[in-house]
Amino acid sequence: MVQQEHKIRLAILGATGNVGRKFLEILEQRNFPISSLKLLASEKSVGKMVQFQGKEYKVELATKNSFKDVDIVLASAGASVSKELAPHAVKAGAVIIDNSSAFRMEQNVPLVVAGVNDHVLKKHKGIIANPNCTTAQLVVPLKALHKLAGLKRVIVSTYQSVSGAGKSAMDELTEQSKNHLSENNYSFKAINRKFAFNVIPHIDTFLEDGYTKEEAKVINESRKILELPDLSITCTAVRVPVYIGHSESVNVELNHPATKEQILKAFKGFPDLEVFDEPSESKYPMAIDIAGTDPVYIGRIREDKSNPNTFNMWIVADNLRIGAALNAVRIAEELLKQNLLKISVV
Ligand SMILES: NC(=O)c1ccc[n+]([C@@H]2O[C@H](COP(=O)([O-])OP(=O)(O)OC[C@H]3O[C@@H](n4cnc5c(N)ncnc54)[C@H](OP(=O)(O)O)[C@@H]3O)[C@@H](O)[C@H]2O)c1
Numbered sequence: 001m002v003q004q005e006h007k008i009r010l011a012i013l014g015a016t017g018n019v020g021r022k023f024l025e026i027l028e029q030r031n032f033p034i035s036s037l038k039l040l041a042s043e044k045s046v047g048k049m050v051q052f053q054g055k056e057y058k059v060e061l062a063t064k065n066s067f068k069d070v071d072i073v074l075a076s077a078g079a080s081v082s083k084e085l086a087p088h089a090v091k092a093g094a095v096i097i098d099n100s101s102a103f104r105m106e107q108n109v110p111l112v113v114a115g116v117n118d119h120v121l122k123k124h125k126g127i128i129a130n131p132n133c134t135t136a137q138l139v140v141p142l143k144a145l146h147k148l149a150g151l152k153r154v155i156v157s158t159y160q161s162v163s164g165a166g167k168s169a170m171d172e173l174t175e176q177s178k179n180h181l182s183e184n185n186y187s188f189k190a191i192n193r194k195f196a197f198n199v200i201p202h203i204d205t206f207l208e209d210g211y212t213k214e215e216a217k218v219i220n221e222s223r224k225i226l227e228l229p230d231l232s233i234t235c236t237a238v239r240v241p242v243y244i245g246h247s248e249s250v251n252v253e254l255n256h257p258a259t260k261e262q263i264l265k266a267f268k269g270f271p272d273l274e275v276f277d278e279p280s281e282s283k284y285p286m287a288i289d290i291a292g293t294d295p296v297y298i299g300r301i302r303e304d305k306s307n308p309n310t311f312n313m314w315i316v317a318d319n320l321r322i323g324a325a326l327n328a329v330r331i332a333e334e335l336l337k338q339n340l341l342k343i344s345v346v
Pocket residue numbers: 013014015016017018019020040041042043044045046062075076077078079081099100101131132133163164165166167168319320323324
């Protein structure tokens with residue numbers, strides 16, 4: 001956490017959403033040094049009162065003029081809003097840490113997971129991108145494995161919670177579940193499928209090659225963050241009826257031989273990773289247990305006997321924290337630590 005000498009004039013774009021509300025919770029928990037706070041959202045939320053550190057703040061409409069006297073913008077209002085407003089934030093002198101997919105793959109925009117590739121922050125030109133939540137938790141153990149023995153090939157299958165699709169999707173899972181159990185008919189809103197009591201191999205839209213955009217994000221963003229543009233990596237992304245916490249079954253082939261003991265040592269020595277792997281006691285990470293916590297949990301680590309130098313593992317994290325809000329706040333802390341911000345000293 002940062003020291004308190006500098007206080008930041010902060011704006012949250014998308015303050016009323018799933019990620020926006022997590023920003024507030026995490027800023028408060030980490031005692032992030034704030035001198036002023038603007039909460040921005042759509043017309044729908046204008047005038048809503050939100051509590052932060054014992055004070056009431058009124059939600060304002062986000063416009064291109066919202067960023068005067070702001071040092072940092074934490075943005076989570078979707079890609080089209082970010083595309084429209086980020087240039088105005090930068091022009092007004094703010095640094096924007098964006099959770100949407102709008103700028104992630106742009107060459108001059110650092111795509112950062114705190115603790116994995118903070119060194120690229122110094123290249124920022126006002127916009128810093130946060131990866132997709134699925135990618136954020138994946139690259140933490142992948143980075144540890146790459147440092148240990150080099151990554152040759154990665155196969156990822158995801159089990160993603162509905163909170164990844166926003167607050168409305170969580171509300172809809174509740175409604176669908178109630179209706180399903182009482183055998184009422186109901187319609188689908190947040191996505192065009194029933195996700196209560198279902199498993200759906202379809203997140204975001206389909207691309208021409210048969211992958212979904214979500215799968216393409218995991219592939220492309222992992223390569224960018226790990227600075228391995230030619231990494232062999234593939235993904236199948238699946239929505240499951242879980243409120244919070246994404247799980248991933250990951251098969252990793254290494255360039256060089258490594259023992260399970262060496263892998264455990266590498267994971268245990270890597271920041272933000274928590275090994276939870278006691279098969280004899282039926283202990284492994286589960287979304288329902290880890291929601292609301294910060295680490296990336298890893299369990300079911302075992303050799304893949306079908307291929308040399310290959311291991312299977314199960315990776316679970318809170319998608320709203322490490323996958324979004326916590327990562328963005330940690331990036332903001334890192335900007336302060338590395339003095340990469342024009343900040344107002346109050
Ligand atoms: N959920 C995750 O796990 C996760 C992880 C990483 C990244 N992200 C990304 O973060 C973004 C938000 O996700 P979320 O889950 O928080 O969604 P959400 O719960 O649907 O919240 C969306 C937020 O954006 C605001 N908004 C919508 N249209 C706006 C507009 N025209 N102008 C200003 N504000 C507007 C909404 O305000 P109103 O309440 O006024 O409509 C709300 O505050 C998305 O880009 C998502 O891909 C999400």
